[in-house]
Amino acid sequence: MSFQRFRSLLLPAMCALLCARPAHAVLDIENRGPTLQAGAFAMRITNIGALGNPYSNVGRSFDPSFEYPRGSGIEGLKSADLWVGARRPDGVYRVSGGPLLEWRPTLSPDDHVREALGGQLGSQPDVDDDGDGRFDEEVLNGLDDDGDGEIDEDLGVSAAQKLYAEYVDDRPEALDYGFSGGEPHEALHLSVKQEVMTWSIPGYDRIAGVHFSITNHGTETLEDVRIGLFTDLDVSAAGESGGHLNDRVHTIPYAVGYNDGVSSVPSVDVRVYGSDLAVPYTKSCVGMLTGAATVLSDGVPGSGLPVFGVVPLSHTVDPIAVIRKHELVDNRLDRYISGPADVSFSTSYFALDLPPGQGGPPVFDLDRYRAMAGQYPGPPSLEVTHDYAALVSCGPFQSMAPGQTLEFDLALVCATSVDSIANTVQLAAITRRGNWISRYPDTTANLIGNFAAGKSGYTGHETCYEAPPGVNFRMDPHCFQKYPVDSDGAPPDYSIPMLHGTCTWVDLDCDACTGFNGNETQSHWADPARVPPAPAYRAVPGDAVVAVEWDNSPEVALKAPTNGATASPVRFTGYNVYRLSDWKRRGLLPGPESFQMIASFGLDTLQSQTPLGTITNSAIDYDLIRFGQRQYPIGRYRFEDRRVNDGFDYIYVVTTVGERTTTISPSLTYVERFESPVLTSLDSLVSPRSEARTAAGQAWVVPNPYRAHVAWERPPVAGDTFGRHVDFMGLPRAKCTVRVYTTAGDLVAVLPHEGGEGDGQLRWNLISRNGQDIASGVYFFTVDSPLGQQRGRFVVIR
Numbered sequence: 030m031s032f033q034r035f036r037s038l039l040l041p042a043m044c045a046l047l048c049a050r051p052a053h054a055v056l057d058i059e060n061r062g063p064t065l066q067a068g069a070f071a072m073r074i075t076n077i078g079a080l081g082n083p084y085s086n087v088g089r090s091f092d093p094s095f096e097y098p099r100g101s102g103i104e105g106l107k108s109a110d111l112w113v114g115a116r117r118p119d120g121v122y123r124v125s126g127g128p129l130l131e132w133r134p135t136l137s138p139d140d141h142v143r144e145a146l147g148g149q150l151g152s153q154p155d156v157d158d159d160g161d162g163r164f165d166e167e168v169l170n171g172l173d174d175d176g177d178g179e180i181d182e183d184l185g186v187s188a189a190q191k192l193y194a195e196y197v198d199d200r201p202e203a204l205d206y207g208f209s210g211g212e213p214h215e216a217l218h219l220s221v222k223q224e225v226m227t228w229s230i231p232g233y234d235r236i237a238g239v240h241f242s243i244t245n246h247g248t249e250t251l252e253d254v255r256i257g258l259f260t261d262l263d264v265s266a267a268g269e270s271g272g273h274l275n276d277r278v279h280t281i282p283y284a285v286g287y288n289d290g291v292s293s294v295p296s297v298d299v300r301v302y303g304s305d306l307a308v309p310y311t312k313s314c315v316g317m318l319t320g321a322a323t324v325l326s327d328g329v330p331g332s333g334l335p336v337f338g339v340v341p342l343s344h345t346v347d348p349i350a351v352i353r354k355h356e357l358v359d360n361r362l363d364r365y366i367s368g369p370a371d372v373s374f375s376t377s378y379f380a381l382d383l384p385p386g387q388g389g390p391p392v393f394d395l396d397r398y399r400a401m402a403g404q405y406p407g408p409p410s411l412e413v414t415h416d417y418a419a420l421v422s423c424g425p426f427q428s429m430a431p432g433q434t435l436e437f438d439l440a441l442v443c444a445t446s447v448d449s450i451a452n453t454v455q456l457a458a459i460t461r462r463g464n465w466i467s468r469y470p471d472t473t474a475n476l477i478g479n480f481a482a483g484k485s486g487y488t489g490h491e492t493c494y495e496a497p498p499g500v501n502f503r504m505d506p507h508c509f510q511k512y513p514v515d516s517d518g519a520p521p522d523y524s525i526p527m528l529h530g531t532c533t534w535v536d537l538d539c540d541a542c543t544g545f546n547g548n549e550t551q552s553h554w555a556d557p558a559r560v561p562p563a564p565a566y567r568a569v570p571g572d573a574v575v576a577v578e579w580d581n582s583p584e585v586a587l588k589a590p591t592n593g594a595t596a597s598p599v600r601f602t603g604y605n606v607y608r609l610s611d612w613k614r615r616g617l618l619p620g621p622e623s624f625q626m627i628a629s630f631g632l633d634t635l636q637s638q639t640p641l642g643t644i645t646n647s648a649i650d651y652d653l654i655r656f657g658q659r660q661y662p663i664g665r666y667r668f669e670d671r672r673v674n675d676g677f678d679y680i681y682v683v684t685t686v687g688e689r690t691t692t693i694s695p696s697l698t699y700v701e702r703f704e705s706p707v708l709t710s711l712d713s714l715v716s717p718r719s720e721a722r723t724a725a726g727q728a729w730v731v732p733n734p735y736r737a738h739v740a741w742e743r744p745p746v747a748g749d750t751f752g753r754h755v756d757f758m759g760l761p762r763a764k765c766t767v768r769v770y771t772t773a774g775d776l777v778a779v780l781p782h783e784g785g786e787g788d789g790q791l792r793w794n795l796i797s798r799n800g801q802d803i804a805s806g807v808y809f810f811t812v813d814s815p816l817g818q819q820r821g822r823f824v825v826i827r
Contacts, residue, residue, distance in 0.1 A: 078132030100620025102267025105337030148562030218247025257422030275328030491544030603631030676756030721789035725817030
């Protein structure tokens with residue numbers, strides 16, 4: 030049996046069992062769930078160890094899995110599943126992940142996928158949002174992590190959008206689950222914190238950055254730990270059923286340079302060859318990021334479909350292994366090494382349409398572990414098209430003690446072609462590397478430049494190192510050996526004790542370029558442009574009008590001091606209002622290009638913006654003062670859109686516009702313009718409605734005639750099947766019943782309506798009382814209420 034056939038039998042059985050059992054936890058796998066969509070793509074995020082939408086083919090969820098371009102219906106991923114394998118104390122190798130639902134959230138009703146948007150109050154990176162003297166100490170988990178009585182108030186979101194989830198591998202529901210194949214799940218007792226993020230800046234908007242933080246919460250040490258992501262990349266056109274069967278595999282190597290500046294250590298004299306001139310030590314901090322990405326394209330030449338890939342980027346390295354690599358101590362510490370000293374990955378390929386062991390993926394834990402170790406057979410050739418999956422893995426980590434955490438970073442990427450995705454892969458590597466910043470107090474000014482001044486971010490001191498429990502040794506914290514000093518005698522001994530319970534700033538990697546100018550912290554997944562946040566807003570439908578109201582939170586957020594000192598380089602300039610009224614689509618929602626800007630408001634009118642003061646409601650009082658700015662609630666600004674029709678469906682988005690001026694020279698500057706992304710969902714849909722009438726006989730149908738396949742129609746797609754509708758307007762202000770008949774007098778539908786509260790509109794999805802789509806033709810309707818009866822007719826043109 031092929032793995033594809035095995036999976037087709039497994040998923041419906043799992044879905045049926047899940048539907049039959051009472052819900053014990055919030056499994057974020059249902060329709061219209063958390064979606065990463067601030068970039069050029071849409072990706073479903075779950076809290077069961079799977080990225081993408083693994084249930085799209087069994088009818089449980091119709092959300093996009095990895096759709097690019099967003100709104101196109103073109104998919105590039107079935108799911109990407111986290112695998113963690115290890116040898117337990119009893120010598121048995123087990124893997125958590127593989128079968129879906131081995132990873133599950135806890136019983137807490139709040140333990141679901143959470144969303145944060147970059148730049149918003151409480152989520153700005155390297156900003157002390159809550160004024161407690163610390164930076165970004167909270168985790169996006171709905172808890173008060175820092176004990177100050179506030180929840181998720183100082184997060185540090187360095188992307189346009191981040192989705193966060195936590196889950197474990199030892200829930201009783203998973204241990205008791207009857208997985209196909211007969212192998213029971215045996216837990217390794219692991220907890221996972223999962224972060225997935227994207228950006229809205231062109232180029233970066235095709236990157237989904239992924240960070241896993243995996244902790245051993247059990248009581249036993251695990252050995253030979255490996256971490257992997259089993260990525261079932263499938264390239265399929267909208268509505269295509271077999272497109273995933275003809276994928277082609279490409280390996281895209283990358284090498285991208287970086288330049289951090291020059292590190293200078295004036296106190297170290299590196300004169301050589303008998304020179305009498307003092308030469309202070311300097312080092313140019315340039316380097317290369319290298320690696321390789323796995324990319325899948327459609328196997329049909331000239332199909333024009335985009336390509337999708339996975340880029341392994343980083344994982345935990347063991348500090349003691351790094352110390353031994355640079356020979357800062359002798360081999361007495363070798364027995365304490367628990368992981369590698371360098372970042373490295375392996376990639377294995379499998380064809381899901383082949384049997385296990387004959388090119389197909391493994392289905393049992395021991396074989397999954399062998400696959401992560403590169404010891405399980407894949408397909409004989411990658412030149413033949415198949416339904417391919419790539420397993421990217423790292424390790425082994427020799428041991429993982431109770432309480433120990435391992436981290437694993439990668440990116441999922443997309444682009445229009447194999448050639449263009451190479452640039453996206455490079456941007457993913459640069460973004461994950463991030464920037465060096467100063468998070469901790471620096472050494473005193475008179476010691477700056479002294480190689481022995483090791484307090485945070487000077488002369489290479491980048492790590493505050495604490496020896497593991499039971500391990501005490503001596504080491505030179507400055508790694509003086511990195512300096513090319515000409516000496517006839519033995520090098521000086523600057524070693525000091527490294528103790529458990531005491532944190533000492535050291536140059537762990539023996540590199541003066543990691544930790545200089547006071548910057549000791551590498552902030553990963555850096556925001557490339559600091560895009561301004563969107564305001565909180567709402568759309569309120571009325572009779573032939575929609576009122577869009579929002580707050581001024583972006584104006585306050587852009588005034589926040591960065592890292593307690595410098596102001597944000599992006600200045601607020603205004604707001605744009607967008608409306609979706611063109612419903613041509615292949616996916617669940619049309620892409621951002623279908624949204625029309627209907628209004629623009631700014632602080633000035635230099636760019637043809639309407640003055641912001643014209644929509645400011647001065648009667649709304651402010652809530653509080655933050656960063657010296659008054660923060661007003663939703664309602665501070667109000668715009669009324671009267672170019673709407675009752676009964677039609679609309680979605681509104683309010684974005685923030687900002688600018689940054691960069692000075693190239695005294696005579697040359699340039700201005701960059703940024704705008705928050707267009708983020709929305711079907712749940713924000715509004716429809717203007719007519720008010721109920723005080724007398725009978727005033728009802729009508731909109732649209733009349735109804736015509737299929739027009740711009741304003743919501744055509745049925747998976748997940749939004751019944752979007753088509755007509756509306757009965759002007760219904761009486763009373764309880765009434767609308768009946769629809771054919772011209773032959775056959776009853777088609779009975780539609781009750783309660784208009785006593787003033788709602789004079791009733792929506793009908795054009796489905797008969799027998800559950801069938803109605804045909805083209807002329808239809809009659811009656812409206813019966815205590816105020817009287819009315820008859821009318823309308824036309825449907827399919």
